[in-house]
Amino acid sequence: MEHKVCHFKALNGDVLADIIGRFDGSTLAAAACTCSDLRDIARDQSLWRQLCQSTWPSTALEEAQHILSSSPIGSFHKFYANSYPLLLHGECVKSQEPQTHVSASQFASLVDLYYRKECVLSKVLDGIPQAVEDDSSRWNSNFPFKLELLSLDYDEETGFDNELGYAYIDDDEERRAPPSVSVAEEGKELEQELRLSWVLLDKKNGKAVNLSSWKPMLVQRRWPLSGEYVIHFGSIVQVDEGLLSHKLAMCKIVIRCKLTESGGCPKWREISMHIEDLMGVIVGGSKSLMVLNHALDCLRSTNHHEVKQGFRQYEKQKREMMRKKELMEALIEGFSVSIEVAIFVTICYIYLFL
Template sequence: MDSSHSTNSPITTIHPDIIQSHILTRLDGTALTSAASTTSHLHHLCTENHLWQKITTATWPSLNEPLATSIISTLPNSHRSIFSDSFPSVHYSSASTPPDSSPLSSLKELISAVDLYYEGKSVFSKTLRTETHKGWFLCSPLWIEILEPNEIIETQIKFEQNDVVEWLENNLSLSWIMISPTRQRSVNLSSRLPVTVKRHWLTGELEVLYAVVMGLVQCTIKVTCCGKAGGEMHVREISLSMEDMDGRHLIGRDSLGILQEVMENGERKKVDVEKMKSGL
């Protein structure tokens, strides 16, 4: 048999359009990254931005919003850059003291891209710009609230009556990507799955916490859910804060230094949610 028709023929004999349209479009981001590292030919095909745009916007619908798309277009490798930085969550284990934030005067803003999922399907997405150079941000405890005051997210999710804590722990996931336009880097500050779910002693609302430990600092995201058993679940709060290991809230100035360090030097890896639960 003609060796050119052998099953061992190199992939270069396949038309690039066929590879991109019928093979690479079926891969997720992790598989696409692995394929890109195999040969120079595949690397060229796997780094086409339209493939990464499809993957990132499907993974994080918030990145479809105009604020996010305008920022992504300025990144060195566009959508591939933000996927590389933001998937999965970050792991930063330095035990050093928090970096000095004084050199960060050029860090004028942070962009939050937040997605809330139920059973893997998006139920809420939003991007938010936070100005970081103003006195109120630099000198106050870091607290970023995605929702407007008195805003309620109405969902079609039926509020379970039994085992409500376990129900939310297993089904309500969240992503919070923080983007620095000036540094052209991003990081995912969520553990994806909750590390704890507890009922507020006074209001009866359910507080769902996601957390990532970054050296001597913990980033915590709180989602507050409410609703009547058997009815629909609503969300009235999605907020982010940072604390040291003694539970003291970090001010904005200190947080900026840590965020830059984590964005640039943090390792991207899966978060061990069970380990996080044991530490809370």
């Protein structure tokens, strides 16, 4: 080990910095733990800035740089450490000072969409527009939370109506659907080639978390012959029982896109995020903000297999809850029918024998 350290010391500092600058985040962090020379070089924030901007091109946007520089997150090293791992289905790490009020303006979203290993969309969303545009009391209590990053209005070229959320497909468009590619192959292509990062930044407290699953959780075709797909990403968030009765929420990110005839990059029609409880009910504004706040303190992992297992566990719990709900509804319905039959028999008895 001493022999290797001497070689490090013999290297020119610029050469060593250039070598380390080619590391990924995990390797750079591991290298910083080996010796003092590497630790000093790995502390250079310019390396971490370069690493963040190559991992999330949205961080290089002017708006993102302004948000990050004014945030107490402190360093690109901390931002990377917070944002690179994915949320893991498990207990939250309790924060030292739990918040009783969460403001919509304290959040910012940095979103990067990748297709065939190329970043095709980077966008920054500061705050939550719905919480500002709508009446705050109504939004906090009743308004379903939905954070829209991209939503196209209807026009003749795209055939999409934002208000109604329907795709208008004529006969010519159906005939233009590529016959050589099956639905299964198209869905597999999207599942394999589409990746999404949605980093939520708490500008007030200097925390960040990646709300996306990176890889799609579900790929569905919207219409039989339209070439339009709905892709789900997201994460599982453990919350307090006082917030949601089942103590679990899903941060669901939805992408709607249409495949092109040429087989190139799809046309993106919607990218949005909302919160659901374990029963699949969309959570309202104020509770959604609290769920996002809990996500900042949840366990994380760089092991995608662990993350996938967490989703399977969540889906198993969801199916069990739905089964119990259906059983309870069947029992109630059976009990109601029994009461109705008893009342009918009683009325018949009274009518015939009294």
